[in-house]
Amino acid sequence: MPMYTLGLIDYTNVAPLTAHxxxxxxxxxxxxxxxxxxAALLEGRVDLSNISSFEFVRNAHRLAALPDFSVSVLGPVYSVNLFHRRPWAELSGQRIALTSQSATSVQLLRVLLEASGVNAVLERAEGDAFTLLDQGYAGVLRIGDDALREWYRVAGPLGERDSMLTLPHQRGDVIVTDLAQRWYDLTGHPFTFAVWAYRRDNPPPAEVVQMMREARRAGIGELGNVARSRAQGMGLPARVIQHYLWNFRYHLEAPDKKGLARFADLACPGHAPLHFGDL
Known part of the structure; x- marks a missing residue:
């Protein structure tokens, strides 16, 4: 096989796909x-990567996606959150800090605010949610492992008899809005945060795709072990990480594609048709 580069994102939510x-x-x-x-995929520095669904949509004329890989959820995701002190409906005219780490989450927030008739002022600013709120932002968009830790700071602790589904979404004056849950409430669809994409002129070798499928099967089959391994580095209970991971949909099934198509139309009107390779 000629040299081939696979791009990976080191977030806990893809650990079941990458651990093996x-x-x-x-x-x-x-x-x-x-x-x-x-950027690495579009610039040719990697050949296949787990990329933001918005970038896949925005570059649909150049990219194709593996037909059976995704990072999707139906309902809460726990790690793509808006932290805010004012109620959602009162955020018009208020400053919201945006992360630069994810194009999809930023566009999802834009779509959800617009659907609510909320016209907030969106600004780039990095930092933890609580520091940025204390600096005067009315809302802070956080993603990934940091967002999960900060959500647990609001929602936790998780007692032995507690369910993740019953944990609170507010502590004191800090409210956490899970954007995937709000998307489900708006549309009734799963939300697809990422796909595994490649440039159309450079499809992946069959042996790479097969190895990825085998790794996914092994990772999902050992979800408890994957969760315990990731929990050690995150300072969170393994039960929290395990629930977080089994919440994901990793196979890009028909409902996930419907949700992705709805998001594409809302976030990027006039986009090229989405292409899923036959691999």
């Missing part, structure tokens, strides 16, 4: 945050 990836002759790995992998 193995070495193949000619295969190398590159890691980064979602926006870095988006």
């Amino acid at each position: 990836l193995r070495d193949l002759e000619g295969l190398r790995y590159e890691r980064g945050v979602p926006t870095a992998m988006n």
Whole structure:
């Protein structure tokens, strides 16, 4: 196999897909945050990567996606959150801090605010949610492992007899709005945060795709072990991480594609048709 580069995002939500990836002759790995992998794929520095669904949609004329891989949820995601002190409906005219790590989450927030008739002032600012709120932002968009930890700071602790589904979404004056849950409430569809995409002129070798499918099967089959491994580095209970992981849909099934198509139409009107490779 000629040299081939697979881009990886080191977030907990993709650990079941990546924990059991193995070495193949000619295969190398590159890691980064979602926006870095988006750029690396489009610039030709990686050949196949887990990328933001919005970037896939925006570049649909150039990209194709594996037909059976995604990072999707039906309902809460726990790690794509707006932290805010004013009620959602009162955020018009208020400043909201946006992360630069994910194009999809920013566009999802825009879509949800617009659907609510909320005209907020969106600004780029990095930092933890509580620091940025204390600096005067009315809302802070946070994603990934940091967002999960900060959500648990509001919602936790999780007692032995508690369910993740019954934990609160407010502590003191800090409210956490889960954007995937709000999307489901708006549309009734799952939300697809990411797909595994490649440039149409450079489809992945069959052995790479097969190895990825085998790794996914092994990772999902050992979800408890994956959760315990990730929990150690995150400072969260393994039960929280395990619930978080089994909440994801990793196979891009028909409902996920419907949700992705709805998001594409709302976030990127006039986009090129989405293409899913026959691999």
